[in-house]
Amino acid sequence: MPTSKRLNVAVVGATGMVGNEMLRVLAQRQFPSERVIALASERSKGLTVPYNGSSLKVEELSEAAFKGIDVALFAASGDIALMYGPVAAESGALVIDNSSAWRMKENVPLVVPEVNGDDISDNEGIIANPNCCAIPLTVALNPLKKMAGLERVLVSTYQSASGAGRALVDELEEQTKAIADGKEPPVAAYPYQLAYNVVPGGWRLEADGYNEEEVKIVNETRKILHDPELRITATCVRVPVPIGHGESVFLETTEKITADDARTLLGNAPGIVVQDDPHARLYPTPHDVAGKDEVYIGRIREDASTRHGLLLWIVSDNLRKGAALNAVQIAEQAIQLGALGAVKT
Numbered sequence: 001m002p003t004s005k006r007l008n009v010a011v012v013g014a015t016g017m018v019g020n021e022m023l024r025v026l027a028q029r030q031f032p033s034e035r036v037i038a039l040a041s042e043r044s045k046g047l048t049v050p051y052n053g054s055s056l057k058v059e060e061l062s063e064a065a066f067k068g069i070d071v072a073l074f075a076a077s078g079d080i081a082l083m084y085g086p087v088a089a090e091s092g093a094l095v096i097d098n099s100s101a102w103r104m105k106e107n108v109p110l111v112v113p114e115v116n117g118d119d120i121s122d123n124e125g126i127i128a129n130p131n132c133c134a135i136p137l138t139v140a141l142n143p144l145k146k147m148a149g150l151e152r153v154l155v156s157t158y159q160s161a162s163g164a165g166r167a168l169v170d171e172l173e174e175q176t177k178a179i180a181d182g183k184e185p186p187v188a189a190y191p192y193q194l195a196y197n198v199v200p201g202g203w204r205l206e207a208d209g210y211n212e213e214e215v216k217i218v219n220e221t222r223k224i225l226h227d228p229e230l231r232i233t234a235t236c237v238r239v240p241v242p243i244g245h246g247e248s249v250f251l252e253t254t255e256k257i258t259a260d261d262a263r264t265l266l267g268n269a270p271g272i273v274v275q276d277d278p279h280a281r282l283y284p285t286p287h288d289v290a291g292k293d294e295v296y297i298g299r300i301r302e303d304a305s306t307r308h309g310l311l312l313w314i315v316s317d318n319l320r321k322g323a324a325l326n327a328v329q330i331a332e333q334a335i336q337l338g339a340l341g342a343v344k345t
């Protein structure tokens with residue numbers, strides 16, 4: 001492994017749901033940092049955010065903030081990533097961006113370390129962190145694809161409020177309290193009331209009735225798996241859960257794979273925990289998976305309506321593996337590959 005120096009790290013959007021989680025993950029994994037700076041909008045300048053048992057003072061995002069930074073973890077909007085990503089890269093930082101702004105650009109690797117970590121080496125200064133449903137989906141699909149080939153994927157998501165940022169998490173709590181108090185729940189952060197409801201939308205509409213999130217899952221899954229022709233479709237639904245996305249997945253493989261073989265294969269695959277014994281009521285739920293690093297898989301069944309069909313229920317923490325953890329794992333793998341912090345000898 002190449003020798004690496006300790007790194008200066010910037011977290012952009014440090015006051016947000018993902019930014020907060022990034023700071024927690026950096027500290028928990030003892031990321032080899034020399035200095036960590038927290039950046040956010042002008043509104044947050046001077047506030048503090050928790051980091052490693054202490055706190056960091058939030059600085060306003062500016063071009064000058066990236067001076068001397070080795071790795072810039074972006075957890076703000078796509079506009080911010082488009083505006084400041086190239087600035088950070090030009091000043092010598094490796095940018096790892098959580099927004100969707102760079103994900104489908106040709107010269108930008110879109111990386112899930114367990115699946116296509118080697119793509120990191122092809123970067124031109126910016127690496128994209130995939131969508132919070134595409135990450136766990138590809139972690140699950142990759143070993144099955146390698147073992148039996150992948151023909152087709154249908155996915156329905158059950159996405160938590162935190163996937164839409166802090167505003168919806170706060171609103172879900174306010175709505176729940178208002179309903180319990182017999183009051184009219186406030187509805188502002190999402191097009192529909194989320195408490196006591198499920199909402200099959202809320203994302204920007206795209207062509208043919210699909211929404212932005214569904215298109216992202218399709219395109220990003222194909223890019224991560226290096227399978228541009230993969231037959232895949234998605235339906236995205238927001239559910240009144242604070243943290244943790246669920247995905248009901250139907251897939252068809254080229255070769256037959258039994259449910260037992262899939263259970264063993266997935267159980268031995270990196271980053272996956274199989275929790276699958278319906279008789280013992282053992283299957284993953286967002287409530288239990290929130291705060292965990294791995295992708296949890298249960299309800300593994302063969303589909304009797306097709307020859308090579310398999311059904312899975314996937315749950316992962318959207319703020320950790322779906323965002324912050326995956327971004328930090330990319331940085332760690334970049335260090336291992338000598339693409340970040342390498343000391344020339």
Ligand SMILES: NC(=O)c1ccc[n+]([C@@H]2O[C@H](COP(=O)([O-])OP(=O)(O)OC[C@H]3O[C@@H](n4cnc5c(N)ncnc54)[C@H](OP(=O)(O)O)[C@@H]3O)[C@@H](O)[C@H]2O)c1
Nearest residue numbers: 013015016017018040041044075076098099163165166323
């Ligand atoms: N939530 C998820 O599960 C998830 C998963 C994967 C990817 N993502 C992506 O990650 C990004 C962050 O999501 P989030 O859920 O953490 O959102 P969030 O909770 O709404 O946080 C947004 C962050 O962006 C900062 N920001 C806003 N305007 C800014 C500006 N002009 N200059 C600098 N910083 C600015 C905010 O700072 P202030 O507090 O100062 O406004 C805040 O720190 C988004 O692109 C999102 O699509 C989210």
